[in-house]
Amino acid sequence: MFAKLWARTKSYFRQLFPHEPEPGRFESGSKWSLRGFLAAAPFVLPRREFLVYIPKGRSLWRRAPLIVLCHGCKQTPEEFAQGTRITELADTHGFVVLLPRQKDNANPWRCWNWFDTRTMKGAGEAAIVAAQIRFARRRYRCNRKRVLVAGMSAGGAFAAVMGLRYPGLVTAVAVHSGLACGAAKSPFSAIAVMQNGPEQDVTAIANGARAAAPKRALPIPLLAIHGVSDPVVSPRNAAALVRQYLHLNGHASTRTADATAPELPAADGETRTTLPSGRVEVIREWRNDGRLVVRLVEVTGLGHAWSGGDPVLAYNDAEAPDATALVGAFFADALS
Secondary structure: OHHHHHHHHHHHHHHHOOOOOOOOEEEEEEEEOOOOOOOOOOOOOOEEEEEEEEOOOOOOOOOEEEEEEEOOOOOOHHHHHHHHOHHHHHHHHOOEEEEEOOOOOOOOOOOOOOOOOOHHHOOHHHHHHHHHHHHHHHHOOEEEEEEEEEEEOHHHHHHHHHHHHOEOOEOEEEEEOOOOOOOOOOHHHHHHHHHHOOOOOHHHHHHHHHHHOOHHHOOOOEEEEEEOOOOOOOHHHHHHHHHHHHHHOOOHHHHOOOOOOOOOOOOOEEEEEEOOOOOEEEEEEEEEOOEEEEEEEEEOOOOOOEEOOOOOOOOEEOOOOOHHHHHHHHHHHHHO
């Protein structure tokens, strides 16, 4: 009865005082962390700029989910936002979007330094972006329990680091064409790892992170999207990333499966779809007591590019599936 009365009251006031919702907008800023110095570039100041997209019609009465979107090499936050069309998703679902910006003197190709020894342990650039997340949560009234870090390529590898090293601050991770946390021992081996797969035991890294994480902070669900034809980051890295997050989340398969085996443990569910382009999308899922902890999406014919992105920009492929829509659906499934 009360709900009906409230709905009628709101409808009445909307008619009495009609107004158009405010359009979405970008704001900029920067944050630093004392722990943010890089091992590979110790003289670079530990501060990074960022953009924040505030969605259309944003109301501070309700805490918004937060998506942290980390660009790939040779990209800017503006280009990544355009390529992924993330603002459309944000306007539809009311997401606030934080887009950290890498700077040239930290990496000449503007890659996030996922291979830096300090960053992969949670300091370095991971600490800087963690400070940005805390700022965005306060400034834009974001929901602490709904913070997803996503990224492409080096940004995806960086997102994987954030999930392992900041459970509780980060509540879900989406990695497109990326790598596992700690896959490379140093910057010098990063290229070889991208081609051949991890040179370190990434499941052991996950086990250590799980032991250190507050139990209430787990699981950290993972969405991994990878092109089977990716010539830059081998699909071996997607398999290693899935294993890592299965161990982080304590999936039942990790107690029986061989962590070094080339095959992934049997999934709890699998679907295979032939797309209009002729590509095949294979989705496998792993769950803990019915709760989604890992979703792997593999796409035949997809190279090193954001699937369903704006083809005007490099590192975007216009063909389905729409990776941004997959991120939105995963966010809803994993953190509902």
